[in-house]
Amino acid sequence: MLKEWPLVAFTIVGQMAVGVYLTAFFPWALLAVVFPASAGPPPDGATQGLRIALLALVFALLAAAALVSFFHLHHPFRARYVLSNLRSSWLSREILFELGFMAFVALGVFLTWRQPTGVGLLNAVLALAGLMGIMFLVSMSKLYMLPAAPAWNHAYTPLSFIMTALALGAMATALLIDILAGGRQIFGYLLLLSFPLVGAKIIFSLFLTPGHGIYGSRSGPSLRPPAETPRLLHLGRLTLLTAGLVLIGAAIIARDVEFRAATGSGVSGLLAVAFVLVLASEVAGRFLFYGLLTRPGR
């Protein structure tokens, strides 16, 4: 189970990158492409800087995920062949969509920085990047939904990946916005969005976690050794998520008080601790996930 750590890191960081993008850019860019009249005026200098910082964060997360994924390859220099089987391998497709996502995000950074006269091209690039990100998430789910792995071949896999992306993405975006440009209204929205996302994650985990959840899928007879996942990890994950949810709730209340009393009340600090707790729960949950499919032999 522990030897899968590069995949644990790759999937969580990759999903967080998609989540940051989806909460910070994609809906607005898609709206601007579909309904050009809805696109606002070109951004001011501070907003432009914030956008570049968020796009750079997405790119950095994707680059880190790509780098860490090399640690699970035993012949990393042969990775140049990895796009050879796009016809049937979801693993090839996953890498294709990750690279495509990275390329469009990089182009988005460049176009935001250069500020072309029209924002149409930028919005189109940002919308395409979002679609690539979604396909990255879809292919990541599909590659684990193997008919040979009943514990993974279940709706929990894509649901769990989407919830991870959105919950971590919303929290990370809120934190970065607060650090770089405190007082923005969108921080409040993201804070409010994080609460139901983490709450939903708790409910999904409690009921549907394969092998451990109340209605989670169970492995039938097979030639694969029994799962080696300790139940304690499942309980630890639920505890961490609940603690994170309480802190997000506290941050929402503190922000309300802050508005009324016009005093600093440490909202960012609460959110940062909540983020760390939710991230830790995701790590525990992902080890639990990989531990379900034991590799026989060495």
Next chain:
Amino acid sequence: MVTQYAFFFNAAACSGCKACQMACKDRNNLEPGLLWRRVYEVAGGGWEKKGEVWVPSVVAYNISMACNHCEKPVCGLSCPVKAIWKREDGIVFVDTDRCIGCRYCEWACPYTALRFNATTNTVSKCDFCFEAVDAGGPPACVAACPQRALDFGDLAELRKKYGETRQIFPLPDPSLTDPALVIKPHRDAARAAERAAEVANWEEV
């Protein structure tokens, strides 16, 4: 001409001596812990009340299993670098010069036929002793079986000779991969699931 090589396994005749497993290791010089053919010991059951009498009702049999050189090899379909390929005669090979060692095929194969080889740092599997077969001989496992519980040949011929069965408890649903495998079931296999049978030697396989 052979279009799909296949194995036949007679579960009713297998004594679980593991001569096939050792012959495979010997021929392919496999390091300790690496098995291309494994013998699973399936066991279950307990006591059962018949009238006023308690009688033992146990199931126990063995399954010798290697790569089934499937007609729909999901290992190859899932491999991102096309390192797993199928020869004209149906034998499935791993190209160890191309394999990146991501081990995704290990998850994709429901027969757990793909095994990591720490010497080459790639996955590895049964190659049907293709050199021996090409020279007109049998695979090492077939040759070694003292009970004649293993046989090999063209899948269509084996089906004519031994029947169509290709799944017994706890093997996976054959429609997943279309394994080139014919089995003669042990008499206990039909009631293994109801007797809550399990593989009893996980540490070994």
